[in-house]
Amino acid sequence: MADATTDIICPFLIDSGLSRGQAVRLQKTLDTIISQHNYPEPIGVLIAQSALLTALLASVIKFDSVFTLQIQGTGPVSMLAIDMTADGKMRGYSRFDEKAVAEAYEKVQKGAATVPAFFKGGTLSFHVEMKDQSYQGITALDHPSLADCVLEYFKQSEQIATALKIEVAPPSETQKGWTGSALMLQRLPFDKKTAETFSEVEIDDLWETATFLLHSATKKEMLDEQLPIEKLLYRLYHSNNLHFFIQRTIQFGCRCSKEKVINMLKSFPEQDRQEMFVDGKIKVDCQFCGKSYILTAEDL
Ligand SMILES: [Zn+2]
Numbered sequence: 001m002a003d004a005t006t007d008i009i010c011p012f013l014i015d016s017g018l019s020r021g022q023a024v025r026l027q028k029t030l031d032t033i034i035s036q037h038n039y040p041e042p043i044g045v046l047i048a049q050s051a052l053l054t055a056l057l058a059s060v061i062k063f064d065s066v067f068t069l070q071i072q073g074t075g076p077v078s079m080l081a082i083d084m085t086a087d088g089k090m091r092g093y094s095r096f097d098e099k100a101v102a103e104a105y106e107k108v109q110k111g112a113a114t115v116p117a118f119f120k121g122g123t124l125s126f127h128v129e130m131k132d133q134s135y136q137g138i139t140a141l142d143h144p145s146l147a148d149c150v151l152e153y154f155k156q157s158e159q160i161a162t163a164l165k166i167e168v169a170p171p172s173e174t175q176k177g178w179t180g181s182a183l184m185l186q187r188l189p190f191d192k193k194t195a196e197t198f199s200e201v202e203i204d205d206l207w208e209t210a211t212f213l214l215h216s217a218t219k220k221e222m223l224d225e226q227l228p229i230e231k232l233l234y235r236l237y238h239s240n241n242l243h244f245f246i247q248r249t250i251q252f253g254c255r256c257s258k259e260k261v262i263n264m265l266k267s268f269p270e271q272d273r274q275e276m277f278v279d280g281k282i283k284v285d286c287q288f289c290g291k292s293y294i295l296t297a298e299d300l
Pocket of ligand 1: 290
């Protein structure tokens with residue numbers, strides 16, 4: 001698994017710790033999630049963007065917690081969910097009206113904004129599920145792109161200055177499979193020592209330069225599997241006191257099991273459950289991976 005250039009996330013610091021960043025590049029993970037559902041290209045693009053955002057935002061979770069990004073729309077796409085465990089297992093699915101999505105995609109290709117075209121309105125929410133507590137954030141889908149909605153969330157709810165760049169290429173562009181990459185930079189609150197080292201004007205200038213450099217990364221560089229992520233970051237930030245942390249890998253992984261399906265069915269009222277039986281069996285498909293579970297009255 002040495003020297004992987006895709007399906008990894010690379011955390012870093014620049015400017016003596018004034019800003020922290022994450023760089024992520026996904027390939028196999030996206031391919032698996034999108035192709036196992038046989039999603040059309042526009043849904044693939046939205047899944048890929050959401051998966052990259054999930055990888056960036058989930059980097060804060062620890063141990064056995066799970067991070068979920070969920071989008072509920074009122075337009076052609078009614079639901080999109082991606083979740084990721086602390087050990088990098090990611091999965092996702094979407095619910096949509098195929099004809100309406102195809103029409104929206106035509107508009108997007110002519111320059112219409114993504115979020116209003118596909119989701120019309122609705123919410124984007126994050127949920128962190130830990131052993132003994134949970135945390136949730138929510139933002140309205142009222143900006144042109146999913147990245148813009150996330151930036152607005154950080155600005156309004158967290159008051160953290162954030163810069164974000166996402167690039168996605170479908171198989172029709174890469175001749176390989178789905179590829180996506182994202183870069184995120186966040187300004188950290190500075191301590192007394194930093195305040196003694198830099199003036200406020202210098203800190204603002206460093207942030208401005210750092211975000212300018214982030215946006216200078218090209219789509220080609222971000223998606224080029226021959227270019228390791230650290231090399232890309234080095235190109236961008238070699239003169240900004242760049243410091244890397246340990247990279248982590250991401251891969252597709254579903255957590256469904258017969259036991260979980262049984263527990264879910266047991267939570268339904270007895271009468272509803274009885275109505276689900278067909279020829280003495282209940283068939284349940286996992287919405288994430290498509291695996292079918294067939295249960296009998298004895299299982300329950
Ligand atoms: Zn599953």
